[in-house]
Amino acid sequence: MAITGRVPLLVLLGFVAVLLRPVGGTVWLWLLLVLVVCGLDLLLAPKPSSLTFTRRPIGAVRTGHPAESLLVADNTSARSVRGVVRDAWQPTAGATDNRHRVRLAPGDRAALATPLLPRRRGDLRATGVTVRLPGPLGLVARQRTLDVPGTVRSLPPFDSRKHLPSRLARLRDLDGRSAVRVRGQGTEFDSLREYVRGDDVRSIDWRASARTSNVVVRTWQPERDRRVVLVLDTSRTSAGRVDDVPRLDSAMDAALLLAALAARAGDRIDFVAGDRRVRSRLRSAGATSVSGRLQDAMADLEPVIAEADWDALAGAVQGFGRQRALVVLLTPLEPSAVEEGLLAVLPALTRHHRVVLASVRDPELDRLTATRDTIDEVYDAAAAEQAVSRRRRTSELLTKLGVDVVDADAERLPPALADHYLHLKAQGLL
Amino acid sequence: MTDLLPSAASPAPPAAAPAGPPDAPPTRSGPLGWLRRHRTALVIAAFLLLAVGVALVTAGGETGQSADYDPANAGADGARAVARVLDDEGVDVEVVRSADDLADAGADSGTTVVVTSSEQLGESTVERLRRDAGGARIVVVDPNPELLRVLDQPGSAGYVDAGDPIDASCDDDLFTGLAIEVDEASVMPGDGCFADTLVTADDLVLLGAPQLLTNDQVLRADNAAVALRLLGQQDRLVWYVASYDDLVGDDGVDFASLVPDWVAPGLALLLLATVALVGWRGRRLGPLATEPLPVVVKAIETTRSRGRLYRRSGDRAHAAETLRAATRARIRTRMRLGPATDEPTLVRDVARHVGRPEAEVGGLLGALGRPPGSDRDLISLAAALAALEEEVRRS
Numbered sequence: 001m002a003i004t005g006r007v008p009l010l011v012l013l014g015f016v017a018v019l020l021r022p023v024g025g026t027v028w029l030w031l032l033l034v035l036v037v038c039g040l041d042l043l044l045a046p047k048p049s050s051l052t053f054t055r056r057p058i059g060a061v062r063t064g065h066p067a068e069s070l071l072v073a074d075n076t077s078a079r080s081v082r083g084v085v086r087d088a089w090q091p092t093a094g095a096t097d098n099r100h101r102v103r104l105a106p107g108d109r110a111a112l113a114t115p116l117l118p119r120r121r122g123d124l125r126a127t128g129v130t131v132r133l134p135g136p137l138g139l140v141a142r143q144r145t146l147d148v149p150g151t152v153r154s155l156p157p158f159d160s161r162k163h164l165p166s167r168l169a170r171l172r173d174l175d176g177r178s179a180v181r182v183r184g185q186g187t188e189f190d191s192l193r194e195y196v197r198g199d200d201v202r203s204i205d206w207r208a209s210a211r212t213s214n215v216v217v218r219t220w221q222p223e224r225d226r227r228v229v230l231v232l233d234t235s236r237t238s239a240g241r242v243d244d245v246p247r248l249d250s251a252m253d254a255a256l257l258l259a260a261l262a263a264r265a266g267d268r269i270d271f272v273a274g275d276r277r278v279r280s281r282l283r284s285a286g287a288t289s290v291s292g293r294l295q296d297a298m299a300d301l302e303p304v305i306a307e308a309d310w311d312a313l314a315g316a317v318q319g320f321g322r323q324r325a326l327v328v329l330l331t332p333l334e335p336s337a338v339e340e341g342l343l344a345v346l347p348a349l350t351r352h353h354r355v356v357l358a359s360v361r362d363p364e365l366d367r368l369t370a371t372r373d374t375i376d377e378v379y380d381a382a383a384a385e386q387a388v389s390r391r392r393r394t395s396e397l398l399t400k401l402g403v404d405v406v407d408a409d410a411e412r413l414p415p416a417l418a419d420h421y422l423h424l425k426a427q428g429l430l
Numbered sequence: 431m432t433d434l435l436p437s438a439a440s441p442a443p444p445a446a447a448p449a450g451p452p453d454a455p456p457t458r459s460g461p462l463g464w465l466r467r468h469r470t471a472l473v474i475a476a477f478l479l480l481a482v483g484v485a486l487v488t489a490g491g492e493t494g495q496s497a498d499y500d501p502a503n504a505g506a507d508g509a510r511a512v513a514r515v516l517d518d519e520g521v522d523v524e525v526v527r528s529a530d531d532l533a534d535a536g537a538d539s540g541t542t543v544v545v546t547s548s549e550q551l552g553e554s555t556v557e558r559l560r561r562d563a564g565g566a567r568i569v570v571v572d573p574n575p576e577l578l579r580v581l582d583q584p585g586s587a588g589y590v591d592a593g594d595p596i597d598a599s600c601d602d603d604l605f606t607g608l609a610i611e612v613d614e615a616s617v618m619p620g621d622g623c624f625a626d627t628l629v630t631a632d633d634l635v636l637l638g639a640p641q642l643l644t645n646d647q648v649l650r651a652d653n654a655a656v657a658l659r660l661l662g663q664q665d666r667l668v669w670y671v672a673s674y675d676d677l678v679g680d681d682g683v684d685f686a687s688l689v690p691d692w693v694a695p696g697l698a699l700l701l702l703a704t705v706a707l708v709g710w711r712g713r714r715l716g717p718l719a720t721e722p723l724p725v726v727v728k729a730i731e732t733t734r735s736r737g738r739l740y741r742r743s744g745d746r747a748h749a750a751e752t753l754r755a756a757t758r759a760r761i762r763t764r765m766r767l768g769p770a771t772d773e774p775t776l777v778r779d780v781a782r783h784v785g786r787p788e789a790e791v792g793g794l795l796g797a798l799g800r801p802p803g804s805d806r807d808l809i810s811l812a813a814a815l816a817a818l819e820e821e822v823r824r825s
């Protein structure tokens with residue numbers, strides 16, 4: 001039940017009665033009258049159950065891009081109904097204008113559109129549909145909140161998309177589709193063509209040249225159909241925020257850029273995310289749809305306050321197949337966490353695969369080491385230097401174990417990881 | 431800023447206080463300093479005392495013998511003339527100024543009791559007046575509607591068009607042929623003389639034209655005659671000047687008797703309307719939408735807390751060594767010396783590179799350097815290390 005603004009006005013109208021008969025009893029009589037009228041209005045108000053709601057699926061949308069929730073209200077009663085409907089979403093879904101006036105004849109239906117603007121990654125939920133239907137006098141309304149489930153899947157924003165064109169251009173350089181051809185150790189024989197000045201003389205195929213009047217060179221293309229396994233760590237260390245963005249989100253950005261690039265290069269991408277257990281798994285995404293499918297798989301991952309179980313994650317990596325792969329571990333280079341969890345499983349991984357560890361570096365560390373004006377800052381600088389040196393030692397240890405470490409700021413990690421991938425591909429180290 | 435720190439950390443000796451910065455307020459002890467510090471409060475307190483004093487003095491004057499129709503008031507609104515004349519005429523005039531005095535006066539049926547300042551009568555004092563009057567004739571001067579209600583003489587009092595003489599025009603022999611002339615007069619309930627401004631009900635006389643008693647207007651028309659005949663019927667006249675002081679409890683002229691009667695129910699109505707307003711605005715259209723909040727952990731938090739730990743333990747030697755080691759490592763990388771370079775070699779190379787004495791560089795970088803003795807030393811060491819790094823980078 002809810003009352004409208006007309007009730008206080010009706011009560012104030014009692015002033016006329018009070019002026020005519022200025023005793024206390026008049027007030028109570030008037031109050032009784034108001035209550036009776038309100039009670040009648042409430043009895044005559046249509047029931048909220050006379051409206052039924054269905055929600056059209058919204059699907060997925062990238063974070064920060066607009067979407068629209070469609071709620072269909074159906075008047076199943078024999079009376080005409082008017083009132084207000086509120087379609088409530090959790091605040092980060094960015095639902096604006098979510099109060100709708102409805103006026104429905106019996107059997108009528110109306111689509112109520114609520115614009116959404118997701119501000120946070122993940123599955124954002126509708127919290128309930130509230131119906132308020134006033135009686136014929138407009139004094140009192142029946143109100144009820146119904147649960148009409150609905151979600152909008154807010155995908156990772158993939159801000160590093162802007163780096164994709166330049167990396168694709170470099171990939172084409174490797175690929176032999178552009179004028180420059182690269183000969184590398186791990187490249188595959190592609191075709192024969194006539195020698196032009198500037199070609200590497202070592203690539204001349206003498207046997208083929210002997211059969212024709214021209215000098216013929218071999219061309220190569222980079223290896224294709226390699227496997228890239230992205231391992232996303234969602235444990236406690238990924239919850240830490242760097243410049244107010246969780247490390248997990250920055251790591252996702254890097255993973256998405258690498259996946260998009262690798263898919264264009266003809267490699268297959270597997271993805272696993274987890275902490276204590278495996279949270280999400282995606283197998284051999286096809287070349288075209290990898291970004292979308294990967295974003296979908298990442299959408300509702302949240303950091304968990306638990307230590308990562310690297311045995312389980314390594315097991316998941318091995319579960320994708322025995323074929324040699326590029327395993328990219330997206331986990332912070334946190335000395336204690338790495339030494340206690342990751343180091344134990346690394347030898348098993350490096351024996352079969354090429355392993356790269358991509359970590360989000362905190363620029364705040366550098367700022368702390370650089371400011372040394374007060375005694376507090378000097379102690380902070382000492383602590384930061386300690387952290388930096390421990391990270392460096394861990395990084396050196398990992399390098400000794402045959403792991404490539406890419407440690408960069410959140411903004412620079414995606415291009416740095418993509419460059420490292422291109423470097424490996426050019427060297428034929430995949 | 432940095433210069434101020436050590437002195438701020440260590441407690442300053444008391445002797446140094448007067449030699450402080452010139453713009454600091456002088457902190458003087460003793461009563462003079464106390465006065466100076468509390469001067470605002472003192473000024474306010476003084477004014478309050480003054481205000482209370484003025485209020486007491488003026489209020490005392492008001493309630494004293496300057497009240498309207500007071501038998502001792504010689505002013506324009508007083509009634510001393512009437513009282514004196516009555517006294518001269520042989521009437522025993524006794525002025526009482528409280529209910530207790532009235533009781534002591536022992537009025538009886540041979541007495542006239544005249545009540546002035548009647549607006550200060552309340553239910554309890556009217557009751558005492560009735561009891562103590564002992565069958566005497568009671569003349570109530572200028573009763574207001576509330577008092578009329580208490581006296582069981584309810585009725586709305588209208589005003590009389592005053593200015594011209596008003597004839598008695600009633601069958602009371604006492605006033606036959608007389609006329610009064612006053613500035614203001616009000617009609618009393620019931621039938622009476624002088625256009626109902628003087629009404630007699632049993633032994634209660636209500637006088638709605640009180641100004642005929644005043645020194646100023648007593649000489650107009652037949653005012654004096656009316657006054658004397660009204661008050662001088664018996665040998666004894668008890669002049670009761672009513673006072674609020676005699677009221678008991680919440681009796682008397684309360685706020686409710688002064689405001690129109692629709693105000694109280696109107697306020698109740700307003701309260702109800704406010705409650706309805708709160709009910710209208712306070713009811714939400716559905717519950718609050720809640721957000722499952724994520725964990726917010728700053729990645730740098732652990733490093734900062736380690737810094738605070740260092741600070742609390744005051745381990746300057748450890749902090750200094752950490753900073754030195756970090757600088758050594760960076761300079762090694764910068765000068766491509768390799769991680770295996772031993773310290774003397776590093777110091778020698780750096781000194782040669784930046785053109786500084788080897789001892790100075792050694793004191794900064796090496797384990798030879800003494801651990802800093804104070805916080806200030808640690809800060810300057812940190813700054814010097816940063817400067818050395820910068821020099822290495824430049825040259």
